[in-house]
Amino acid sequence: RYGGEEFMALLPGLTLPAGANRIEALRLAVRAGPVDIGDQRTLAVTASFGAVMFSPRSPASPTELLRRADEALYRSKHEGRDRVSYAGGELVPSPC
Incomplete structure (x- = not known):
């Protein structure tokens, strides 16, 4: 945990395309389904x-x-929101 709502991950040894695919997979996993918050209620989560x-x-x-x-x-x-942005100047292919 880096800040109140911020988390940090280091992905060593990956090429930029492989890293982009990994980050996109994580983004999709976060939004894959609603989170059960009890009392038969759910919450949609994105990142x-x-x-x-x-x-x-x-x-x-x-x-x-x-x-x-x-x-x-x-x-x-x-x-x-619910997207990945890259620091300036880095060209990233669309994730597979």
Whole structure:
């Protein structure tokens, strides 16, 4: 847990397309079905993601990586939620 409603995951050793597929699978798993909250009530849950890729060829500090991921997260929220946004300049193919 990184913040009140924010979680962080590190996905080492993945290519950008493989990481994009992993994040999209997680987003779909979160929204796959309603959550039972008792008293025969359910709650639909979705998640917005902000992602950044680290490359030793273009090093950035941990603070910079978190800032870029946070900006991408808020872009996801601003653009309608329940989506994945990537830090600027990263081209990501559509997940398979």
